[in-house]
Amino acid sequence: xxxIYAIISALxxxxxxxxxxxxxxxxxxxxxxxxxxxxxSALLLPWAIASYFWPEIMMKxxxxxxxxxxxDHLFIFLKxxxxxxxxxxxYYSMKHLPITLVTPINATRPMWTLLGAVLIFxxxxxxxxxxGIIIALASFYAFSLIGKVEGISWKHNIWLYTLLLATLLGxxxxxxxxxxxxxxxxxxVQVWYTVYQAILMLxxxxxxxxxxxTDARRSAKGRKPLMPLHSSARPVWxxxxxxxxxxxxASDFIYFLALSAPDSLISxxxxxxxxGCIIPFLYGAIFLKDKNIRVKSICLAGxxxxxxxxxxxxx
Numbered sequence: 001x002x003x004i005y006a007i008i009s010a011l012x013x014x015x016x017x018x019x020x021x022x023x024x025x026x027x028x029x030x031x032x033x034x035x036x037x038x039x040x041s042a043l044l045l046p047w048a049i050a051s052y053f054w055p056e057i058m059m060k061x062x063x064x065x066x067x068x069x070x071x072d073h074l075f076i077f078l079k080x081x082x083x084x085x086x087x088x089x090x091y092y093s094m095k096h097l098p099i100t101l102v103t104p105i106n107a108t109r110p111m112w113t114l115l116g117a118v119l120i121f122x123x124x125x126x127x128x129x130x131x132g133i134i135i136a137l138a139s140f141y142a143f144s145l146i147g148k149v150e151g152i153s154w155k156h157n158i159w160l161y162t163l164l165l166a167t168l169l170g171x172x173x174x175x176x177x178x179x180x181x182x183x184x185x186x187x188x189v190q191v192w193y194t195v196y197q198a199i200l201m202l203x204x205x206x207x208x209x210x211x212x213x214t215d216a217r218r219s220a221k222g223r224k225p226l227m228p229l230h231s232s233a234r235p236v237w238x239x240x241x242x243x244x245x246x247x248x249x250a251s252d253f254i255y256f257l258a259l260s261a262p263d264s265l266i267s268x269x270x271x272x273x274x275x276g277c278i279i280p281f282l283y284g285a286i287f288l289k290d291k292n293i294r295v296k297s298i299c300l301a302g303x304x305x306x307x308x309x310x311x312x313x314x315x
Contacts, residue, residue, distance in 0.1 A: 005258035006272035012251035014279025017103050019243030024095040030208055031235035033091050034201040039245035041198040044191045065187045076189055080196035086169035093163035099284035104300050107274035108140040112171035123265055132309030139302030150291055174270045177259055186256035275307045
């Protein structure tokens with residue numbers, strides 16, 4: 001059953017990437033991220049409030065949020081820091097790189113999670129699963145070659161490095177999820193890490209706003225700005241930002257449900273979840289008219305083939 005949950009989560013994650021790309025087009029990155037996490041918190045926080053005041057009723061539902069200790073909140077706060085760091089890098093990458101390049105590369109995140117799963121949790125993979133990992137890694141390398149053809153090289157494009165950092169941080173978060181699911185309630189983790197993200201983003205957004213105003217005053221006096229590389233894009237509300245929150249909340253809820261199964265493998269759940277990259281890839285090919293779609297499709301097929309091998313290894 002946990003495999004089915006992972007597939008549903010993958011579909012939601014695919015539409016989440018499309019909403020993210022539409023929201024970031026010509027928009028301020030931190031504004032989009034701040035709005036999305038605030039909306040997500042507004043969607044989830046009522047679960048915790050209702051669970052506190054009416055626990056008898058909420059315990060009969062799938063959205064009951066039990067109380068957690070102070071030390072547990074610290075573990076959840078660390079999860080929020082990991083995810084938010086990954087998202088900041090991922091949002092900047094999505095804004096500046098083609099979606100048909102970003103989403104397939106980001107889909108290789110389970111490859112990095114796998115290394116940690118084997119080393120930390122002692123997960124043992126069979127030959128089918130190892131074959132899937134090798135195929136997906138080869139596809140990742142192929143995508144890096146396509147990037148060079150499009151003039152996106154590791155030497156001259158900082159956004160490739162932000163994408164890599166986002167992928168590695170996301171892999172760390174995936175490993176940490178398995179640890180949290182073994183010790184904490186899945187709803188408590190989802191609700192409180194989202195709330196902590198909102199608090200952190202408000203602080204970050206406030207700090208950026210203060211720096212922008214300070215730089216404006218310094219520029220008026222002919223002095224160097226404190227943050228010369230900040231984005232010049234003005235914040236613009238788009239309804240796609242709401243889509244980011246809705247699809248992400250749904251995807252995470254089902255994802256944590258899959259991980260809470262005793263026999264679930266984080267390496268497989270993470271890999272299946274990333275198969276949702278097909279949806280934004282098609283969006284980029286059809287609506288955004290991204291380049292080199294035929295070659296990218298072959299590489300994407302390699303990623304999907306790797307997913308199939310992983311699934312065959314679990315049956």
